[in-house]
Amino acid sequence: MDRLDGIRSFVAVVDSGSFTRAGKRLGISNKLVSKYVAALEAQQGITLLNRTTRSLSLTPAGDRFLLAARRVLAAVEELDAQTRADEGTLTGRLLVTAPVSFGEMFVHVLTRDFIETNPGISIDLRLTDRYVDLAAEGFDLALRIGVLADSSLIGRRIGRTESLVVASPAYLAAKGRPRHPDDLREHVNIRDSNAASAHRATFVIEGKAVSVPLPGRITVNSPQAVRRLAMDGNGIAIIPRFVVDRDLAEGRLERLLEGFPGPQLDIQALYLPQPFIPARLTAYLEHLRKNLSPALGKAPPPDS
Structure with a gap:
């Protein structure tokens, strides 16, 4: 044998x-x-x-x-x-993971477009908000938003977004509008546990990055759940722009603290160090880098 x-x-x-x-x-x-x-x-x-x-x-x-x-x-x-690949044809399989909301809004469409133009490629796309160990679980690529925690991985920035502070008109009418990041201490905050620090947020105040506590009783690991809770008037939320762009445009949510920007969030593609990068992975990375930013600029409506 x-x-x-x-x-x-x-x-x-x-x-x-x-x-x-x-x-x-x-x-x-x-x-x-x-x-x-x-x-x-x-x-x-x-x-x-x-x-x-x-x-x-x-x-x-x-x-x-x-x-x-x-x-x-x-x-x-x-x-x-x-x-x-040397003959001009890409073949093989990629196992890719991405956050749920980001994957449902953008990655699945970009992946579909990629395989339509590369019929020899198959992609297994796993959407999850948990941390995936690429080496232990056999993944070729992980898409993540925010700070790169695992320095052993190779990271390539494929896009950028920002977090916005938002609340519903009903919540603001009942509780008032914060004028300064410190005012968040007196409000109900809906926290996203996917953030680097769910219980604090960083703002630029007088030219310096300042960390502000976010008191609240609800912490959830889904930007879409945070968004829905905010729309229902349960509190103030800090959410990536692409998740709430349509809600802001249509008045379901209002942006707060515009004069105090938070940090930009890198959207990164991460993969394991390897002697040579497969041609199919290089091509997929380039496809994401080229097409993600235009897609972010015309975000589809989130599920209601």
């Missing part, structure tokens, strides 16, 4: 959850898949999978082996893709 057949079979079993589905994915019988995985285990001298009549699960050794196996398959795929 070619060891690569065993690695492909093992990864297919893990991803599909059964030998039968792995066989269908690979175009071989489930018995041959089982044979390949058993031979791989014998070659490695370890048990990779716990097998019962009802389920499969990774052993601790299998869990460690899986990451390396994915890297081997990615490297083989990249060799094939690089050959085709």
Whole structure:
């Protein structure tokens, strides 16, 4: 048995959850898949999978082996893709993650446009507001907004936005309008836990960056949830401009503290250091860099 057949079979079993589905994915019988995985285990001298009549699960050794196996398959795929790229054709798969609101408003459209012009590419786009470990989870690219926390990743800025302080007309009529960032101490603030510091915000006051506390009883990890709470009059919110542009234009929200700008937020594409960057990743990054800023300038209406 070619060891690569065993690695492909093992990864297919893990991803599909059964030998039968792995066989269908690979175009071989489930018995041959089982044979390949058993031979791989014998070659490695370890048990990779716990097998019962009802389920499969990774052993601790299998869990460690899986990451390396994915890297081997990615490297083989990249060799094939690089050959085709030299011939002018991009091929292969990208696994990409992005924040939910940003992904739903922009990234899925840009991704669709990219694969329409590159039929040899497939992209698995995972939208989540949780922190994704690229190395541990096998992602090629993460799109993030704000401060880069993990310095081990390579970052490329593909766009920029800003956070705005907003509230509904109903809230302002009932509670008054803050005139200075310090006034936020006396208001109800709806906090976004995706921010670098959910309980504080930084403003430029008399030429200096000043951190101001944001007292409040609601903290949520979704800009869209923050937006809806603000529109319903529950408090003051600090939200990326692209999320609330349409609400501001149509009067559902009002911008506050315009004379006290907050920091610009970089929109960054992050990937792992690697000896060479796959041509498909370079092309996708360039597509995002070229097309994101125009898209941000004409933000679609958020879901109501």
